Amino acid sequence: MVALGVVGSGIMGSGIAECAALAGHEVVLRSRQQATADATMAALEKSLNRRVDKGKLSAEERDAALGRVTATSELDALARCDLVIESVVEDLAVKKHLFSDLDRLCPDPTILASNTSTLPVIEMAMETGRPEQVCGIHFFNPATVMDLVELVRPLTVSDGTMSTARAFVESCGKRAVEVADRAGFVVNALLFPYLNNAIRLLELGVASKEDIDTAMQGACGFPMGPFALLDLVGLDTSLAILEALYHEYRDPNYAPAPLLRRMVSAEQLGRKSGRGFYDYHRH
Ligand code: CAA
Numbered sequence: 245m246v247a248l249g250v251v252g253s254g255i256m257g258s259g260i261a262e263c264a265a266l267a268g269h270e271v272v273l274r275s276r277q278q279a280t281a282d283a284t285m286a287a288l289e290k291s292l293n294r295r296v297d298k299g300k301l302s303a304e305e306r307d308a309a310l311g312r313v314t315a316t317s318e319l320d321a322l323a324r325c326d327l328v329i330e331s332v333v334e335d336l337a338v339k340k341h342l343f344s345d346l347d348r349l350c351p352d353p354t355i356l357a358s359n360t361s362t363l364p365v366i367e368m369a370m371e372t373g374r375p376e377q378v379c380g381i382h383f384f385n386p387a388t389v390m391d392l393v394e395l396v397r398p399l400t401v402s403d404g405t406m407s408t409a410r411a412f413v414e415s416c417g418k419r420a421v422e423v424a425d426r427a428g429f430v431v432n433a434l435l436f437p438y439l440n441n442a443i444r445l446l447e448l449g450v451a452s453k454e455d456i457d458t459a460m461q462g463a464c465g466f467p468m469g470p471f472a473l474l475d476l477v478g479l480d481t482s483l484a485i486l487e488a489l490y491h492e493y494r495d496p497n498y499a500p501a502p503l504l505r506r507m508v509s510a511e512q513l514g515r516k517s518g519r520g521f522y523d524y525h526r527h
Contacts, residue, residue, distance in 0.1 A: 249325035253284040257331035259387025281315035331359040334484040347372035362488035366398040375400035398425040427492035442470035443501035471521035475514035
């Protein structure tokens with residue numbers, strides 16, 4: 245069992261914490277503010293309660309999982325972790341700063357990982373004095389449901405670090421694929437041109453968003469259509485991913501559709517803000 249640190253208690257951070265706690269790991273979940281940390285604990289309890297209600301978890305297992313998680317606003321609390329996964333905003337400057345802080349705080353053996361979906365892990369690794377112990381561990385949304393994790397191998401990482409990361413991911417019941425440190429890795433490099441082009445079809449008036457979603461579900465067997473998925477991922481995150489992909493490749497397929505940018509400006513961010521391509525207030 246590892247002592248896991250998770251930095252950032254957004255959709256992904258809290259999902260990763262839940263997976264790890266259910267797998268028996270001790271988790272320190274760090275939010276910037278204690279109020280957010282407390283709210284995340286309450287949300288975690290609610291999510292675990294849902295599992296109990298569905299008969300998938302006993303009340304004792306729920307209590308044990310909850311007991312393994314400490315939510316805090318103190319970055320110093322991460323100093324006792326064997327592995328720290330950051331899942332803060334997709335902003336390279338913020339992440340680099342965080343890696344430099346974590347490097348100073350954490351003991352020599354600690355592995356530092358990023359849950360970034362597009363940013364260069366090497367740039368985070370080079371902020372530390374331990375670039376051989378830095379890799380990407382990229383979970384998918386919702387983290388408790390999707391069973392795949394991309395393990396990202398920056399140029400500097402050691403084989404030992406990658407094996408430890410793989411062992412951790414597999415201990416959480418996930419499958420791992422190893423990918424190079426290249427924007428979008430495998431999944432987002434393929435997924436985001438598709439999502440972006442769905443928005444362009446909508447802009448062109450080719451079909452309604454409902455019909456585009458229905459088409460892709462019905463014809464390709466996807467569990468949700470592109471607009472439902474964009475709302476799940478978050479439109480701000482989707483825009484940041486497309487911008488990072490476009491920055492790296494200058495491929496027009498990655499240039500964010502104007503409507504996506506306008507919706508983010510309008511704070512229509514998807515499920516998390518109650519409104520994106522669809523309205524979630526009613527549900
Ligand atoms: N959070 C946590 N759990 C959720 C959830 C959520 N947002 N949505 C659904 N679930 C759980 C449900 O509780 C249910 O669990 P049980 O089977 O244990 O009861 C299970 O998922 C199935 O849910 P439902 O039957 O209600 O609904 P569904 O069959 O339509 O599945 C879904 C929902 C799992 C989200 C499915 O639609 C799906 O797989 N969608 C595609 C998601 C996807 O592509 N994710 C990758 C996004 S890209 C990304 O993450 C990369 C990045 O870097 C941005």
